[in-house]
Amino acid sequence: MKVLLTEDDPNLGMLLQEYLNAKGYETDLARNGEEGIKFFIENGNYDMCICDVMMPKKDGFSLAKEIRMKDKEVPIIFLTAKSMKEDTIQGFKVGADDYITKPFSMEELLMRMKAIFRRMHKQEAETQANTFQLGGYTFDAQTNTLTHNGNQSKLTTKESELLKLLCQNKNQSVSRSFALKLIWGDDSYFNARSMDVYITKLRKHLKDDTSIQIMNMHGEGFKLIV
Template sequence: MPTVLLVEDDPNLGLLVQEYLTMKGYQTDRATDGNKGLELFMAGEYDLCLFDVMMPKKDGFTLAKEVRMGNRDVPIIFLTAKSMKEDTIQGFKAGADDYITKPFSMEELLLRIQAILRRYQRTADIVEQTTYQIGSLSFDYPHQLLSRRAESGADVPPQKLTSKESELLKLLAQNLNQPVSRSFALKMVWGDDSYFNARSMDVYVTKLRKYLREDPNVQLVNVHGEGFKLIV
């Protein structure tokens, strides 16, 4: 049964879409604002997301960008009352796969969902990425190893990472040269963005910086007001 995350602040439309998709065989979870939507996304696994654009607390564009930090592949469809060209462009820049303007028929929404899921099923890489190249450094996520080759070509003993170091480095490597917000990293790796977890993350960031110094072309920098960025 395909799983769908629906984030729509209109309770009537949200319930209607949820009931229709459930009737058509889609397990559908629903949230009424962007913050709750992100919490559901990080707690579950979804085959497709339906995001309203204009929502309280966090709009659909922002939600999509944060979802893309944790999962670059999950398809996203925007539901919106807006039809201006600029909004459509902004939606696709935020990571949308499709864009449907309200009011819409349930049949049209279902056909778009089916088309996108078929396309993703054909093109999805069934092997999850497990190794990441960070400059001259190679990160083996399953074995939690960060390694490099000496200039002479000889192998250098790899650095063994802890589970938290590996999870954090994976998130940064998936968003190479892109900012990752502190709050998002904390929720993805630690489960919540409490003060004590934030202090713990700062310690792990310092450790990762030490390991990454092996390549002078690699930097883990603070981005004021946003979070961190792994730069090559």
């Protein structure tokens, strides 16, 4: 993990840099806001930015705004001696992920950093869990889209839910009853007929890649074979 630390207090800056380096975070220390944005532009690829608010040449809020112009996603934590509510609100408005008031313990800073990284990794995992590669198709269950050779098809909610279930159990049989209860709410005859219609629709969506099949498993249900 690579961290940009911008802190104008030389003693605190050095202590934090040494502490974070010791904890496995490669940390660059900038002494003011102008130096901070210079580091960010020239070195780039930071996993987190820790910015003091009150700094010469460029304050932390201005620095955060410029960082956000270049990178919308990198987490930003503000360090400040200010504790006024208005400053906290301003910090979040310019894109902060967290806000720590001095004095603070280094352990607290580390725990807050880890909490932000956990949230990010959870979001990444959720995104990955909703994206599936099926032969030449890319299926995004979050946006209900199926892409093949640059052409994107929009699926209905039911089509997307059914295809996601099949993708999660790729090359394995999926019980009709389980699919009906999960997606339709019950396994009545009419819902079963409805599901058959959606299976037919999914086969049409996937027809351009012959390596993909949705097979009827007699007495069991369906199997997506890739």
